[in-house]
Structures are given as structure tokens and as C-alpha cells.
Amino acid sequence: MSIQSACYENPVIRPILTYPEPGLKEVASEVPEIDGALVRTIDDMVETMYAAPGVGLAAPQIGLSQRVIVLDVDHENKGKHLLKIVNPVLAEHEGEILWEEGCLSVRDYVAEVRRAARVLVRGYTPDQKEIAIEGTDLLAVALQHEIDHLDGKLFIDRISRLKRDLYRRRLKKLERDGREPTTGSLL
Ligand code: CO
Numbered sequence: 001m002s003i004q005s006a007c008y009e010n011p012v013i014r015p016i017l018t019y020p021e022p023g024l025k026e027v028a029s030e031v032p033e034i035d036g037a038l039v040r041t042i043d044d045m046v047e048t049m050y051a052a053p054g055v056g057l058a059a060p061q062i063g064l065s066q067r068v069i070v071l072d073v074d075h076e077n078k079g080k081h082l083l084k085i086v087n088p089v090l091a092e093h094e095g096e097i098l099w100e101e102g103c104l105s106v107r108d109y110v111a112e113v114r115r116a117a118r119v120l121v122r123g124y125t126p127d128q129k130e131i132a133i134e135g136t137d138l139l140a141v142a143l144q145h146e147i148d149h150l151d152g153k154l155f156i157d158r159i160s161r162l163k164r165d166l167y168r169r170r171l172k173k174l175e176r177d178g179r180e181p182t183t184g185s186l187l
Helices: 003-009 036-051 136-152 161-176
Strands: 056-058 068-069 081-092 096-104 106-115 118-124 130-136
Touching: 036 056, 036 081, 056 130, 056 136, 068 136, 081 130, 081 136, 106 136, 106 161, 118 136, 130 161, 136 161
Parallel strands: none
Antiparallel strands: 056 068, 068 081, 081 118, 096 106, 118 130
16 A cells, blocks of 8 residues: 555544534535545544544534535444435434434533434435435434534524523533533434
8 A cells, every 4th residue: 555545545533513603504515426535525524423422423514515424323333334325315204202412513412302203314325326224213313413414403403492592501601611511422
């Protein structure tokens, strides 16, 4: 292996944008073509997700406004159930589930969010194969949470206004105290 290819292929941990960064509110664009640069960026996203650690990450969280998500809900068997999905679309959803969510882009806060209990997501792999992923429980929640990121939505947009205002106040206080808040278990 040449030095050059080693430089190219080592995934990099990227900084994760946090609320209220305006980029997190943007609707991400569809990926028109999967090229080598995007494939490397997706590997960076995977590295960043594992390092955080989180069970999912969407491209807008690293400042890339494109429709790409990565997920791994099973960190015990890291990589075994790793998903990299380009242009994911929520094709089917049914039922209802209440799940306590956190987010790598929302510091120091978790809240129960109502989601569909089962989803079917269609999209493409980085090597341009069509895929359909069926998810229940945490996988269903994570798929919906990450697709929300592509639509400029955070889980705090899905909770009551009262709770959201409480979070905003708490975040201000944390910043005033000069403490860098920690993050919990996250999507
Ligand atoms: Co998130």
C-alpha cells in the first residue's frame, strides 16, 4: 500500500455540529451521484459515530447538507449491523412507540418521543445497490431520527414547547456556568 492511499483511506473523526447551529435546520439535498469523495465521507461518518459514541449519525451533523445516514444499533458487535444509507426514504410506517431519545447534536438532554413502531426504509448503499431496511424498536426509532435530521428536524422539535423551552434555558445556564455539557446515549 502506498503512502498516498493510506492517507486517503484512513477515516477521520469529524466535529459534530450542535444545536442551535443553523445548518441543523436545513433540508438536505438528494445525492445525485455517489462518488469516491462521498464514500470516504461516509466512512468518516461511521468513524465519528463510533467515536462519539452514538447509534446513528446524519450527514448534516458534520456540516454536509446531503441525504446520507449511518446507523449501528448493536455496539456489542460493532460493524455487524452497520448501515450506510444514501437517499433514505421512509416507505412504510405503522404503529406507535414511545422511546427515550438523545442526540449527538443536542447536548445534555433526553426526552421521550412518539414514533412509528415499525418502519420500512428504502435507499441505496454506497456501492449503489438498492436496499430496503425494516426496523422495529431502537432501529425503527433511529431510522426515523436520522431521516428527521435530513429534513432539518431535531427530536426536540417533536416534544412539547414547554419541554423545549426548559431545555433552551438549561442550555443557556450550562453555557453561562462555562461548563461543557456531556452527552448521553445518542442517535
Ligand atoms: Co440526532
